[in-house]
Amino acid sequence: MKETEFSISNNWLDLIFESFYDGVVIVNCHGEISYITNSYCDFLKIERNKVIGMHVTDVIENTRMHLVVETGKQEFADIQFLLGDYVIANRIPIIENKKIVGAIGTIIFRDIGEWKKMNSHIKGLLSDMNFYRNEWKGTNGLKYSLNDLVGKSNKIKDLKERVKRISGGDISVLIKGESGTGKELIAHSIHQLSDRIDKPFVKVNCGSIPEHLLESELFGYEEGAFTGARKGGKIGKFQYADGGTIFLDEVGDMPIHMQVKLLRVLQEKEFEPIGALQSKKINVRVIAATNGPLEKMIDSKLFRKDLYYRINAFQLSIPPLRDRREDIKLLAIHFLKKITTRIGKRVTSIHPDVLSLMENYDWPGNVRELENVVEAGIHFTNDEMIGKDSIPENLLYQQREEEGKSLKELVEETEKKAIEDVLKRVEFDKIKAAQILGIGKSSLYDKIKRYKISE
Numbered sequence: 001m002k003e004t005e006f007s008i009s010n011n012w013l014d015l016i017f018e019s020f021y022d023g024v025v026i027v028n029c030h031g032e033i034s035y036i037t038n039s040y041c042d043f044l045k046i047e048r049n050k051v052i053g054m055h056v057t058d059v060i061e062n063t064r065m066h067l068v069v070e071t072g073k074q075e076f077a078d079i080q081f082l083l084g085d086y087v088i089a090n091r092i093p094i095i096e097n098k099k100i101v102g103a104i105g106t107i108i109f110r111d112i113g114e115w116k117k118m119n120s121h122i123k124g125l126l127s128d129m130n131f132y133r134n135e136w137k138g139t140n141g142l143k144y145s146l147n148d149l150v151g152k153s154n155k156i157k158d159l160k161e162r163v164k165r166i167s168g169g170d171i172s173v174l175i176k177g178e179s180g181t182g183k184e185l186i187a188h189s190i191h192q193l194s195d196r197i198d199k200p201f202v203k204v205n206c207g208s209i210p211e212h213l214l215e216s217e218l219f220g221y222e223e224g225a226f227t228g229a230r231k232g233g234k235i236g237k238f239q240y241a242d243g244g245t246i247f248l249d250e251v252g253d254m255p256i257h258m259q260v261k262l263l264r265v266l267q268e269k270e271f272e273p274i275g276a277l278q279s280k281k282i283n284v285r286v287i288a289a290t291n292g293p294l295e296k297m298i299d300s301k302l303f304r305k306d307l308y309y310r311i312n313a314f315q316l317s318i319p320p321l322r323d324r325r326e327d328i329k330l331l332a333i334h335f336l337k338k339i340t341t342r343i344g345k346r347v348t349s350i351h352p353d354v355l356s357l358m359e360n361y362d363w364p365g366n367v368r369e370l371e372n373v374v375e376a377g378i379h380f381t382n383d384e385m386i387g388k389d390s391i392p393e394n395l396l397y398q399q400r401e402e403e404g405k406s407l408k409e410l411v412e413e414t415e416k417k418a419i420e421d422v423l424k425r426v427e428f429d430k431i432k433a434a435q436i437l438g439i440g441k442s443s444l445y446d447k448i449k450r451y452k453i454s455e
Ligand SMILES: Nc1ncnc2c1ncn2[C@@H]1O[C@H](COP(=O)(O)OP(=O)(O)OP(=O)(O)O)[C@@H](O)[C@H]1O
Pocket: 148, 149, 150, 151, 177, 178, 179, 180, 181, 182, 183, 184, 185, 186, 249, 291, 331, 367, 368, 371
């Protein structure tokens, strides 16, 4: 050996390993012990020279080292029961020229109580970090960006492109989509990608503010504007949003008299707080969202046509989750990572059977429902995997119902759904629908009647 070459003796290995771990063991590809530290032998009350060459399962209780050399999969922070106590074990395969030649295992047992304390300390730090992250985001009202929009379907890729293209300008955007499809997430992303990023993003849920309070919420009031008015008056959401973006969620729920006032703000870029003598100039971008058909509300005089044209300068439609099933698995895994990181519970996977149940389920509550199902699964499971026993029954029943159906029933259901989807798409224009479906008009009428499809 050349003088410059460096070799490590067993004594050195002992010194290195014993400084960092309470026990280290190395096994060959057959699971036989090739090396073990003195401290590990002391703990196990065994003699080192007697155990070298023995199969690891004959020496160490509950070991999995022999499995790691078979699977080649590393195992980190596993809790192993050993001599009446728990130890924390890491097991790493040793790979040479793409072949598993052995595995190295380390354990820490010094003070599991210390480790538990450290674990809860880290959990605390994580939750503090999340708190400050949210606080920081809260300063401008932003919770999401376009990076948070998960999906690999063409529909989502397309949507992302449209969001990027529309964000730059000041044009009003109307976001359409069923509840839980991500309308708010898109609204945040538009603001985040716009020049208004350093100005506020203010959300107004038009459906949840009582009608008599909506005006003061939106436009504020002057001191003494009415009995019970706060001293110094109140700043309305529009003024808060000045220079930034106002997001009018559930815009269809806005009472008609407020729609008139809103239209004026949008057209004239000024508003009057209640009781004010002068108007205030305002510069806000409006993003509105709806999960109902505003066009129908216009027909029934529940929504003003002129306001509709104002807010509908550009329209984004988010498809329901059941129409982009290829996103379901990706989203489920995304939420698994996001939620486990947030709550600090170790759940690493979702059983393939559960994933396929998820892919077949219709998700009436869309992505929000999926997020809730994953969260419940994480809390419910006692395992590192979400199995069938940790998901809501309706997901399981859906499959059982399918299983019990005859081919005729399944074909009819599919036909009914296809007709409904097309009719919705063409807003119940039956001639267009018949053309798209490639059937005659009278046949379509028959089917509409048979399946009791109504507008
Ligand atoms: N494509 C997506 N990727 C990641 N998360 C998503 C996606 N779509 C929705 N979400 C998540 O689903 C939840 C519901 O989304 P959001 O509140 O934006 O829906 P919404 O359409 O505004 O619902 P509602 O109409 O009920 O107000 C949120 O937690 C959001 O982060």
